[in-house]
Amino acid sequence: MKLYQLFLPWLVALGAVAAQLQVSKKPDASASPQQSSIGYQYSTLLTSMIRQPDLGLPNTATVHPDTTDKLAKTINDQGAEFVACPVFGAPAMADAGQLVCVLAGPAEAVDKVKPYTTGVMGRANIDYSGEPHGSATRLKIIGNTFILNMVETLSEGHTLAEKSGLGSDRLHQFIETMFPGPYTAYSNRLRQGDYYKREEPLFAVDLARKDAGHALALAKTHGVRMKDVEVADQHLAQVQKHMGTKGDIAGIYGAVRQEADLKFEN
Incomplete structure (x- = not known):
């Protein structure tokens, strides 16, 4: 299996393609409905590029589980192996090799990917070897x-702390004492204004809305209502309106502030 030479370039390429296809809002007007579909574009891309046997393709993109399974079938039909490998972690964690990798697909194929996860691009694996490829992206979406x-929660808490007179700094003391780790990191992003000062978003609002849409669609399919995600997605829409493509998921804080008659920027 020629995974070892091709893992990293395909990891980047397929992840980028998946993200682009998912968030694109300007489909080719001249294309047929079939040609405009993600499945068709994946199939065309892969059919034209996978022409050698014993090829292995992992993919880190966050897409709907159904898309993952269709992609796996397309690749398998071309005689190659596919491993779903979505990851949890911000770009800085990727640079530091601290991602959490979620692996799914045939156990033999997953085993060939693992040397490139823990200790290289990630600090830990969540291993779904032998399970359908969509299991990995299902966890990624819910996660x-x-x-x-x-x-x-942090946005509402900090807004109420400011409006009630407690103050964001005092709330942050509680957060870093009780919830060290991601909660404290995001709390700092809010109170220090990082949510609107960044030149490039850490977690782009367009991608955050894409992921929220996948979660809501998955929930609807299975008869579940995720009201918290619905509220957050409404706030993300406000972030898009206020900041455009520079918007970050942490901009939810600005949207909540606006609802409380405060300025978007703290």
Whole structure:
């Protein structure tokens, strides 16, 4: 399996393609409905590029589980192997090799990917070897709602702390004492204004809304209502309106502030 030479370039390329196809809002007007579909574009891309046997393609993109399974079938039909490998972690964590990698697909194929995860690009694996490829992206989508809800909770808390006279700094003392780690990191992003000062978003609002949309669609399919995600997505829409493509998921804080008659920027 020629995974070892091709893992990293395909990891980047397929992840980028998946993200682009998912968030694109300007489909080719001349294309047929079939040609405009993600499945068709993946199939065309892969059919034209996968022409050698014993090829292995991992993918880190956050896409709907159904898309993951269709992509796996397309690749398998071309005689190559596919491993779903979405990751949890910001770009800085990727640079430091601290991502959490979620692996799914045939156990033999997953085993060939693992040397490039723990100790290289990640600090830990969540291993779904032998399970359908969509299992990995299903966890990724549900897991991302925890991040979304965390930012929503922090945003509402900091806004109320300011409006009630407690103050953001005092609330932050509680957060860093009780919830060290991501909660404290995001709390700092809010109170220090990082949510609107960055030149490039850490977690782009367009991608955050894409992920929220996947979660809501998945929930609807299975008869679940995720009201917290619905509220957060409404706030993300406000962030898009206020900041455009520079908007960050942490901008939810600005949207909550506006609802409380405060300025978006703290």
